[in-house]
Amino acid sequence: MSRTKSPYPYWFILPAAVIFTVLFLVPTLASFWFSLTRWDLFSVEFIGIENYRQFFREPFLIQGLFNTVIYAVTTSAAKTVLGLLLAVLLTSGLWGQGFLRTVMFFPVLVSTIGVGITFTVLMHPTRGIINVALAAIGIHGPGWLTDPTLALYSVVLVDVWKGIGLATVIYIAGLASISPEYYEAARIDGATRTQLFFRVTVPLVKPATVTVVTLSLIGGLRSFDLIWAMTRGGPGFSSDVLASVIYKQYQAGFYGLSTAGNVILFALIAVIILPLTLWFNRKEVEL
Amino acid sequence: MNSRRQLFTGLAALAATIVIFVLPFLFIFLTAAKTKQDASLLTFTLPQQWQLWQNFMDVVSARDYMLLLAYFNSTVITVAAVALLVLFGAMVGYVLQRRPSRWNTLIFACVMIGLMVPPAVVPTIWVLQWLDLFKTRTGMVLIQIAYGLAFAVLLFRSFIATIPRDLDEAAIIDGAKPWQIFFRVILPLLKPVTVTVIVVQSIAIFNDFTNPLYYLPGRENVTVQLTLYNFQSQFGTEFNLLFMNILLVTIPPLIVFIFFNRQIVAGMTAGAVKG
Amino acid sequence: MARVVLENICKSFGSVDIMKGISLTVEDGEFCVFVGPSGCGKSTLLRMISGLETVSSGRILIDGEDVTYAEPSRRGIAMVFQSYALYPHLTVRENIGFGLSLARRPKAEIEERVGKIAETLQLSHLLDRKPKALSGGQRQRVAIGRAIIRDPKVFLFDEPLSNLDAALRSQMRVELTDLHAKLKATMIYVTHDQVEAMTMADKIVVLNGGRIEQVGAPMTLYNEPASPFVAGFIGSPKMNLYDGDAAAREGCMVYGIRPEHISLSATDGKWRGTVRHIERLGADLIAHLTVDGLGDLVARCPGDTPMVIGETLFASPVAGKEHKFERGAIG
Ligand SMILES: Nc1ncnc2c1ncn2[C@@H]1O[C@H](COP(=O)(O)OP(=O)(O)O)[C@@H](O)[C@H]1O
Numbered sequence: 001m002s003r004t005k006s007p008y009p010y011w012f013i014l015p016a017a018v019i020f021t022v023l024f025l026v027p028t029l030a031s032f033w034f035s036l037t038r039w040d041l042f043s044v045e046f047i048g049i050e051n052y053r054q055f056f057r058e059p060f061l062i063q064g065l066f067n068t069v070i071y072a073v074t075t076s077a078a079k080t081v082l083g084l085l086l087a088v089l090l091t092s093g094l095w096g097q098g099f100l101r102t103v104m105f106f107p108v109l110v111s112t113i114g115v116g117i118t119f120t121v122l123m124h125p126t127r128g129i130i131n132v133a134l135a136a137i138g139i140h141g142p143g144w145l146t147d148p149t150l151a152l153y154s155v156v157l158v159d160v161w162k163g164i165g166l167a168t169v170i171y172i173a174g175l176a177s178i179s180p181e182y183y184e185a186a187r188i189d190g191a192t193r194t195q196l197f198f199r200v201t202v203p204l205v206k207p208a209t210v211t212v213v214t215l216s217l218i219g220g221l222r223s224f225d226l227i228w229a230m231t232r233g234g235p236g237f238s239s240d241v242l243a244s245v246i247y248k249q250y251q252a253g254f255y256g257l258s259t260a261g262n263v264i265l266f267a268l269i270a271v272i273i274l275p276l277t278l279w280f281n282r283k284e285v286e287l
Numbered sequence: 288m289n290s291r292r293q294l295f296t297g298l299a300a301l302a303a304t305i306v307i308f309v310l311p312f313l314f315i316f317l318t319a320a321k322t323k324q325d326a327s328l329l330t331f332t333l334p335q336q337w338q339l340w341q342n343f344m345d346v347v348s349a350r351d352y353m354l355l356l357a358y359f360n361s362t363v364i365t366v367a368a369v370a371l372l373v374l375f376g377a378m379v380g381y382v383l384q385r386r387p388s389r390w391n392t393l394i395f396a397c398v399m400i401g402l403m404v405p406p407a408v409v410p411t412i413w414v415l416q417w418l419d420l421f422k423t424r425t426g427m428v429l430i431q432i433a434y435g436l437a438f439a440v441l442l443f444r445s446f447i448a449t450i451p452r453d454l455d456e457a458a459i460i461d462g463a464k465p466w467q468i469f470f471r472v473i474l475p476l477l478k479p480v481t482v483t484v485i486v487v488q489s490i491a492i493f494n495d496f497t498n499p500l501y502y503l504p505g506r507e508n509v510t511v512q513l514t515l516y517n518f519q520s521q522f523g524t525e526f527n528l529l530f531m532n533i534l535l536v537t538i539p540p541l542i543v544f545i546f547f548n549r550q551i552v553a554g555m556t557a558g559a560v561k562g
Numbered sequence: 563m564a565r566v567v568l569e570n571i572c573k574s575f576g577s578v579d580i581m582k583g584i585s586l587t588v589e590d591g592e593f594c595v596f597v598g599p600s601g602c603g604k605s606t607l608l609r610m611i612s613g614l615e616t617v618s619s620g621r622i623l624i625d626g627e628d629v630t631y632a633e634p635s636r637r638g639i640a641m642v643f644q645s646y647a648l649y650p651h652l653t654v655r656e657n658i659g660f661g662l663s664l665a666r667r668p669k670a671e672i673e674e675r676v677g678k679i680a681e682t683l684q685l686s687h688l689l690d691r692k693p694k695a696l697s698g699g700q701r702q703r704v705a706i707g708r709a710i711i712r713d714p715k716v717f718l719f720d721e722p723l724s725n726l727d728a729a730l731r732s733q734m735r736v737e738l739t740d741l742h743a744k745l746k747a748t749m750i751y752v753t754h755d756q757v758e759a760m761t762m763a764d765k766i767v768v769l770n771g772g773r774i775e776q777v778g779a780p781m782t783l784y785n786e787p788a789s790p791f792v793a794g795f796i797g798s799p800k801m802n803l804y805d806g807d808a809a810a811r812e813g814c815m816v817y818g819i820r821p822e823h824i825s826l827s828a829t830d831g832k833w834r835g836t837v838r839h840i841e842r843l844g845a846d847l848i849a850h851l852t853v854d855g856l857g858d859l860v861a862r863c864p865g866d867t868p869m870v871i872g873e874t875l876f877a878s879p880v881a882g883k884e885h886k887f888e889r890g891a892i893g
């Protein structure tokens with residue numbers, strides 16, 4: 001006498017579990033080991049934490065680490081703030097707001113490489129449209145991608161251009177879920193428009209903020225293709241981020257060092273995202 | 288509210304949006320229609336001479352019709368990966384939602400890891416080599432499935448929660464085997480969320496650059512994004528062809544966007560409301 | 563002989579015991595109703611009979627065969643759910659024929675059997691519609707059709723009428739009773755509504771807190787309730803029940819008298835009370851009195867009885883209709 005079998009058998013999970021384990025979990029776990037080795041095409045040799053030492057000794061590698069943080073924080077800050085403002089604007093009954101939403105969202109779906117190449121051309125120091133237009137109003141435009149102090153921020157601008165539509169759409173969904181009664185109640189209490197925004201909209205749209213901040217931080221920390229298409233980390237190493245360092249070390253055959261970069265990237269994401277998630281959740285309980 | 292002021296703000300916003308978001312695409316289109324000399328000036332002008340078709344033929348036939356091969360490869364990879372992603376993702380989401388057990392915590396942890404943790408690329412190549420899947424389209428498909436599963440599982444799980452369990456039980460009494468309940472009752476009811484997963488993942492996989500760069504090097508496996516990237520170095524001076532290529536890469540998502548705008552937005556904003 | 567026999571069925575979810583030893587026989591062709599307050603375990607018991615829920619201990623026999631551990635589809639049962647559970651993506655025709663199609667029966671056979679059942683249930687003109695395009699009553703009939711086509715030995719119904727409005731509910735009660743008369747199959751029917759139980763059942767099983775309180779024909783339960791719980795549950799308006807001093811004066815633990823078994827008089831009687839509230843229902847009148855030494859007392863009298871609020875009246879129990887319980891408490 002056997003008990004009746006569950007109609008939800010575990011083998012349904014099996015194909016996904018095998019693929020995910022073999023191609024995601026195993027490499028992730030293996031990376032901790034490989035990051036402790038001198039690993040190239042021919043051999044693997046255990047060298048302890050030498051790769052990490054080297055990582056924090058080489059100035060350009062450290063710069064990559066800093067650039068990653070700068071890139072992630074600036075892009076997500078800009079997307080959060082602008083996304084919320086644009087969402088409020090685009091839900092205020094503006095003339096043509098449906099069209100604006102559509103147009104702003106489209107870059108989200110376009111190939112990052114295509115966008116990168118296009119903006120590289122638009123940002124050409126002398127002939128690029130941006131500087132030509134600036135010159136027309138008497139401003140001498142900078143070398144957007146050729147100035148080492150500016151290159152990273154130029155890529156940040158393009159990243160925001162490409163991703164702002166998603167942040168806006170997420171905020172629009174968040175705003176739509178706020179009951180209009182809150183606004184009516186606050187208005188009866190005599191709140192001004194600014195007060196409405198800061199006292200009603202901002203707190204009540206928090207789930208959307210959590211989504212936008214988390215998504216864009218994770219995306220920003222992992223970001224590779226836009227930077228690669230626009231600057232290849234240059235000029236010099238001025239716009240290198242961890243993901244491009246990982247690729248460069250891989251190309252150069254320093255697999256161990258590359259993998260150490262990967263582990264540092266996990267650690268960075270964990271260090272930034274986990275406390276943030278806990279903080280977001282704690283504030284939820286207080287409400 | 289003052290409707291004239293609203294109209295004015297509206298027009299100003301419209302103008303700004305067009306400059307910021309439409310001009311770059313217009314620039315792509317115009318440059319793709321120019322002659323080589325004309326395009327190399329990088330100006331924002333109408334082409335002196337329209338040669339859209341000519342440029343199209345040139346790009347397609349360049350490097351021994353590599354673009355066609357790339358479209359073929361990208362399509363095969365995208366279709367195969369998305370089909371399996373839907374199937375496997377729905378199966379996991381289904382069991383995860385329907386059968387509470389201590390495994391669920393583990394599966395959820397995997398989903399979170401899959402959403403957050405960047406793949407460890409070199410060790411992944413090592414695994415692929417060991418499986419004889421490095422530089423193969425099969426390997427690429429499996430990679431895309433592994434990387435897309437977390438998103439698909441989450442979406443399917445929350446949708447399946449809205450399907451009453453009574454339906455499963457009615458099917459059990461009707462004599463359905465577990466796989467029949469899933470394929471004949473549940474899967475057909477997942478259509479809306481399936482469309483969302485298909486559309487969002489197709490665009491993501493079609494546009495993916497990084498993963499083919501690492502896992503699918505080699506001329507015969509080239510994908511659309513890689514071709515574009517390679518053209519950039521090869522046609523460094525032939526901007527008309529480069530932008531024709533960009534135009535061609537932009538068109539598939541544009542078409543998908545026109546037809547599935549709503550599903551894309553639904554998929555990408557999932558979680559914005561409940562957190 | 564589709565008898566259903568339950569032998570000492572127990573069920574626990576984790577550490578919570580939901581069913582505490584249920585033994586019961588439902589005879590072949592009987593219309594048996596499980597009734598009890600919400601949460602008493604009626605659905606759980608029905609689902610154990612269907613095989614959707616496992617039993618923790620005990621045995622289930624259908625038609626003499628031990629099906630305690632059999633697959634639901636092998637038990638010869640069919641079930642109609644409270645939500646109807648129609649497959650939303652299939653037409654009425656496909657919904658009714660789903661089980662046969664799973665069993666890979668020939669198309670012609672499915673078509674013929676579905677057609678015949680649709681005719682008896684007056685669904686023929688709706689066969690190509692999806693459930694969404696049907697009214698509540700029609701959905702109900704499709705769900706019944708899906709049960710009939712399995713040609714089951716036992717029909718199981720879990721509160722099938724609770725999603726319908728009052729008028730449709732009484733119509734469907736009649737239809738279900740007719741169906742039972744026509745099919746002569748064993749039917750087990752779960753409801754929390756004692757009116758449904760009284761009007762439809764051959765046999766009522768009153769459940770309370772995972773135990774059977776009483777089993778019997780409707781009028782047996784009405785006339786001879788075995789416990790204060792059954793007494794209070796069966797009959798409307800509820801039986802007046804008293805414990806403590808009031809019951810002790812009658813020489814029992816719990817004393818009960820039905821509203822319809824009270825006679826009122828302006829001059830004399832057993833109890834003296836004041837009219838607090840009057841419900842005029844037309845044919846009947848329900849009087850709520852406050853009685854010295856008893857508390858609230860509800861009495862049912864003819865609709866044309868003259869009465870005003872605040873009036874002092876005397877009430878007496880009809881001889882032989884009093885209920886005196888030695889055990890139990892008022893639920
Ligand atoms: N799967 C389950 N897990 C835990 N408790 C359950 C489960 N199903 C039902 N119960 C509990 O069992 C009791 C009886 O439920 P049920 O049979 O649905 O009652 P009824 O149908 O009589 O209203 C309820 O207290 C309910 O909370």
Ligand SMILES: [Mg+2]
Nearest residue numbers: 604605606721
């Ligand atoms: Mg129930």
